[in-house]
Amino acid sequence: MRRGRAAAAALAVLAVTAGTIAVTQLGGGGGAEPAGAKNSALPPATAPVERGDLRDSAQADGTLGYDRQRKINAAAAGTLTWTPRTGSTVRRNERLYEVDGRAVRLMYGAGPMYRTLKAGDKGRDVEQLERNLADLGYTGFTPDTEYTELTAAAVKRWQKARGDKQTGEVGPRDVAFAPGKVRIKTVAAATGDLAQPGAPVLTTTGSERVVTFQLDVSESRLAKAGTKVTVDLPDGGSAPGTVSSVGRTAKPGNDPQDDGPKVTLTVSFDQPDDIGGFDQSPVTVNLTGETRKDVLTVPVNALLALPGGGFGVEVVRGGAAREVAVELGMFAEGRVEVSGGGLREGMKVGVPRI
Structure with missing residues (x-):
């Protein structure tokens, strides 16, 4: 995870700052001057x-891929007589494989x-099939959960168009369901191989490109479902x-040097x-979380x-410091929101000399 600002980093900076102040302000064994007192020594640099x-922005390393990976298993024993090409896209009513x-x-x-x-069967799978038939133009029935003789007649017309025996029945040897068009990721068996019921034939994914990435659990607030992002692509574009x-389970990350829980x-x-x-x-995901409008930052x-607790800044004006x-707000982009102290x-x- 690469961030414009991380809370842990900010705390580390403050800890170092506190340690530095303890040394630089307690010169000659004397106590530090209270807030508001003028110092004769000027800081090495100003901003x-x-x-x-x-x-509040962040960057994360991601991977370009495809969504909804799943296996397609053989529905019947026989010889594979056709399989699709790896990387090809299969749409509704197109062949996935042949046995x-x-x-x-x-x-x-x-x-x-x-x-x-x-005919006579009922269920959600019936309605699912009927809606596909209707979308393909094989109508004459009302898509619902009941497989009627009208449904069977539509199936026979579909089978005739395919050149198949017109039985009016449809089973796993004829159809496989997926949420939408699929991309063929791998082919598990070659043409001429023997297929066994339940044995993998294809691995498919959805056809749309997606990016997966991981965030520390503590930073997951930056990217909830619906968060807008930009992705830096391999070709240099975005x-x-x-x-x-967003995953519901936190697991160790992919980086062996960072075993903190991630989603x-x-x-x-x-x-x-x-x-x-x-x-x-590999790609880079750019996230933008909270935005504070029209604020003062240093x-x-x-x-x-400050010796009494809290934090301040050293204002340099007219040759004196x-x-x-100040009150602190959001940390981001190497800066911090500040208020109070008459700042303008x-x-x-x-600041320290760079």
Whole structure:
């Protein structure tokens, strides 16, 4: 995870700052001057107090891939007589594979094709099949959960168009369901191999490109479902997207040097058809969390730990420097939101020499 600002890093800076102040302000064994007192020694460098928008941003390494991976298993024993090409896309009513010259075709739906459907059957799988038939133009029935003689007649017309025996029945040897068109990721068996019921034939994915990446659990607030992001692509371009899913289980990350718990997130592109690049290519996900509008900010390393507690900055003006206490807001982009102490845009505050 690469961030414009991480809370842990900010705390580390403050800890170092506090330690530095303990040394630099307690000169000659004397106590530190109270906030508001003028110091004769000027800081080694200054930076301006700025006014503007502060964005809590982050970057994460991601992987370009495809969504909804699943296996397609053989529905019947026989010889594989046709398989699709790896990387090809299969749409509704197109062949997924053939066994003994009989094609298993893709239909759209969330549920599996687990039985042979015939007149008199009822269930959600019936409605799923009927909606596909209707979308393909084989109508004459009302898509519902009942497989009637009208459904069987539509199936026979579909079978005739395919050149199959017109039985009016449809089963796993004829149809496999998927949520939408699929991309062929791998082919587990070659033409001429013997297929066994339940044995894998294909591995498919959805056809749209997605990005997966991981975030520390402590930083997951930056990317909830619906969060807008931009993705830096392998070709040097970038594309907008949206966090479409956030894992519910925290697991160790992919980096062996960072075993902190992480959640896995998925990004869907706003225009997925425009996304190119090889499968599993590395990409960068750019996230923007909270934005603070029109606030005063100073560099994080301008902060001083005050003896009585809290933090301040060293204001330099008219050849003299004085400490003023400030209230801290959001940390981001190497800066911190500050208020109080009479600060105004354009004032100079002390910082370490770079």
